[in-house]
Amino acid sequence: MYDFAIVGGGIVGLSTAMALGNRYPNARILVLEKESQWAFHQTGNNSGVIHAGIYYKPGSFKAKFCRAGARSMVEFCQEHNIPHEVCGKVIVATEESELPRLESLYQRGLENGLSLARITAEEVREIEPHVNCLAGIRVFSTGIADYKKVCAKYAELVQLQGGDLRLNTKVLKIVDIPEGKVLETNQGTFKTQVLVNCAGLHSDRVAKMGGVDPQAKIVPFRGEYYELVPEKRYLVNTLIYPVPNPAFPFLGVHFTKMIDGSVHAGPNAVLSFKREGYKKTDFDLRDFTEVMTFPGFWKLAARHADEGIKEIIRSYSKAAFVHSLQRLIPAVRAEDVVPTHAGVRAQALMNDGKLVDDFLIVKGENSVHVCNAPSPAATSSIEIGKAVAEQVPVPKTVQIALSA
Numbered sequence: 001m002y003d004f005a006i007v008g009g010g011i012v013g014l015s016t017a018m019a020l021g022n023r024y025p026n027a028r029i030l031v032l033e034k035e036s037q038w039a040f041h042q043t044g045n046n047s048g049v050i051h052a053g054i055y056y057k058p059g060s061f062k063a064k065f066c067r068a069g070a071r072s073m074v075e076f077c078q079e080h081n082i083p084h085e086v087c088g089k090v091i092v093a094t095e096e097s098e099l100p101r102l103e104s105l106y107q108r109g110l111e112n113g114l115s116l117a118r119i120t121a122e123e124v125r126e127i128e129p130h131v132n133c134l135a136g137i138r139v140f141s142t143g144i145a146d147y148k149k150v151c152a153k154y155a156e157l158v159q160l161q162g163g164d165l166r167l168n169t170k171v172l173k174i175v176d177i178p179e180g181k182v183l184e185t186n187q188g189t190f191k192t193q194v195l196v197n198c199a200g201l202h203s204d205r206v207a208k209m210g211g212v213d214p215q216a217k218i219v220p221f222r223g224e225y226y227e228l229v230p231e232k233r234y235l236v237n238t239l240i241y242p243v244p245n246p247a248f249p250f251l252g253v254h255f256t257k258m259i260d261g262s263v264h265a266g267p268n269a270v271l272s273f274k275r276e277g278y279k280k281t282d283f284d285l286r287d288f289t290e291v292m293t294f295p296g297f298w299k300l301a302a303r304h305a306d307e308g309i310k311e312i313i314r315s316y317s318k319a320a321f322v323h324s325l326q327r328l329i330p331a332v333r334a335e336d337v338v339p340t341h342a343g344v345r346a347q348a349l350m351n352d353g354k355l356v357d358d359f360l361i362v363k364g365e366n367s368v369h370v371c372n373a374p375s376p377a378a379t380s381s382i383e384i385g386k387a388v389a390e391q392v393p394v395p396k397t398v399q400i401a402l403s404a
Contacts, residue, residue, distance in 0.1 A: 002030040002164070003395045005183060005192035007171050007206055009033025011043040011147060011378050012370055013198035014154035015385030020196075021161035023389045026401040029163040030190060032183065034170035039151035041276060042200050043378055045343035047256045047264060050074065050084065050143035051376035054091070054109040054116070055244065055251070061359040062376060063112050065387070069380035070141050076382060077145055080153050083259045086143035089239035090124055092133035094327050098243040099135060105243065106137050115140045130235045130329045142239060146259045147378050174210045180366050180395075181210065193395035196388060197369040201275045201346040207371055212364035214371040216348040216356050217294055220275045220287070221250075223267030223345060224315055226325075226337035235336075236263045240328055245307070253314070253324045265325050265337055268314040269345070278342045280315070299353025348372035361388065368392050
């Protein structure tokens, strides 16, 4: 019988296990991951950005956790010699119509307590000489990191705490018992007093398996990237973002310097026909049917039809993708970029077609379910882990150990 069992070995699941181990040193902790390695899905395919927190609604979990997480992630990387760099980023307006939105974003960043600067087009070009813009914002605390190595260190620390980590272990069924939960898996049965669901792309399904309705469904969006060829990496020094459209849930195509020195351009965002669908041809009948029969998806699609069509065109037309990149850096040509790996974002969507805009943590009977943790979850992972550890019901065995 474990005190806590965590389903999901991505960055949130591992950080939660680490936080529980720190908070309850004598607790018996289990982490179950269905893949053969940690951080296989969202964490292992993200852009590696340490986000500052400029975009998020002041007072939201995302705003608070991201701002604190940007600090704690850098401290963690420094402590454990994990590759990272606080290089900052620029957000630029390329059209007159974007200038009011740029100013609104600047004010939001100030409300979130960030270190920012309004900069002129000339000042932008001092940082990024090849950018075309009218004005910009300099965000000083944005950085980049190797999140796979972060996860490997989380897993190592959980093991040092005495945690039991199991790869290749898929949860098939969850059964309530008086003492807690029984998790039936492809590798046998495990008992736990408390279940913590950090299953990412499958978090809504695991929640329902555990008798909890999160009131939202995961809809997978594939983010497709190109990469600058090595001889063109000089075009980008840090991170370059456009002013986001507040009516559209994604940040728009941007340039990201990666920790290995490469430069990724993207992503566009298109519906994936499979929750783990990293290629255009990937298809899963259950995943596809769930989305197509979900009223919330069609309401979202109707609301963002114009932008959605543009994203689909960019997915199939390299020329259209390159054209969107040229808004930021006119010198980019089609031969300067090559396709690179895609990622899939687990986005929770409600029945009314509204995206769950914040992290969503739902409590159940002897359970806690993290049901919406897309970006900036990697940046915020230490803070999310601490928050979940504070919210979980404390088993009697752990209470007794604490009072002894």
